Amino acid sequence: MNRLKTRWIIFGGLFLIVTLSYLTNIRFKSVASPEIQKSYDYLDSLPEGSVIMVSFDHEASSLPEIQPLALVVLRHAFKNNLKIIGVSLFAEGTAIGYRLLSQTAREYDKTYGVDYVFLGFKPQQISAILGMGESIAHVFPEDYLGTPTDEIPIMMNIVNYDQIEMVISIADGALAVHWIEYVGGQYHQNIMTALTAAMITTYDPYLASGQLYSVIGGLKGAAEYENLLGQPGGGNRGMLAQTSAHVYVIVLIVIGNILYFRGRKNGKA
């Protein structure tokens, strides 16, 4: 009974802290880490009209963390008049990717088919990734809305990865590894990833070896990028909640250990 009560107190505390954090308007001034700066500088250096591929490789469950990451990348690309080819290798990322692209395109007054296109979902990620190395139109004969890919203006001069400056995988799992290993390795394409915080360490070895160009990691990464772009959004809004939750967990660990050592001293543990 006591154990159950403690659990509910812990749950209630976290709920309260996160809710209050979102209700208050405190903003942190976060400094861009070298990785975020590198990502920003690369996209900033691309000439107008360059084509990038953005792959929405995530599920709906991670949307609260993924959305600020995706939005900040798309906003930067559209702001610099880059052209975007959107794809999804996760079924759930399809509807989200289409909505985020359409929403951001509207903000910057971009035209579908000319400035951006969404090709939709393809099952079997590795096969789709490898297939696009030969011909994107072969893997995606139609876009998400059913228009033949060959008839879409932005796709007229695009055959495969050779005409694309960079692939950005917005991922909440290990799917971006396929982009790194197959597209980076076999087709020598630059790969950037926007990842949920929990996945960052998985990609560290690829980053250190240079197989992965850069990583925009977690809500903190999104917040730093938003500040560089001068457009605070979901990343900055979530910083207080994330900070509070981290501090709360640290406090819980400390209290838990104090109680443990006290119990051991009294011979209970």
Add this chain to the structure above:
Amino acid sequence: MQQRLPIAVCFIAGALMFLQYFSPHPVARAVFVTINDYWQIIFAFTLLVGIAAFVRTNLRQISRGKEAPYRLIGLAGLVLMPVLAVFGGIKIESPFQWAFENMLAPMQATVFSLLAFFVASASFRGFRARNAQAVILLAAALVVLIGRVPITEMISDTFPKITFWVQNYPSMAARRGILIGIGLGSMTTALRVILGIERTYLRGE
């Protein structure tokens, strides 16, 4: 014959895919594209198998009266989304997109967010400095937790530096070891399958 034929097919397919990688010849590229197409078609059929299994399992459980309301909702969702997509389209203002954004996504995010509550509870109960190894793990976790929030940057830039050190050296060394192990293991297994040494896919015969 029952064994030799699948082993021969496996060897030819494996060797073909291996060799085509090194050839820019149009025939090699055409072989690759064709095999790749079939790979996707076969995978698409596995989605059908998944749907069939989902429907069958749920119907069986409903007939037994086990969690019937939840299972009915699951089945209704399976039917509803394709119906909405087929009859209402998939554009931004479509009912399909509305249902996805306002029903599926919030439900999934809610379930996923429960993880934070269990992490909080587990950090209180399980993260104890019982021995030297646990102390090291605890210290690393605390350093990373502290270093990943902007408030510590405002106090001192030492914490983020320590966090990056933990991630870039001890943590990465362990990850590299695991990745190299996985790579070598995958390569060995692939070779064993192609050469017919590994035959567990033939029901272990």
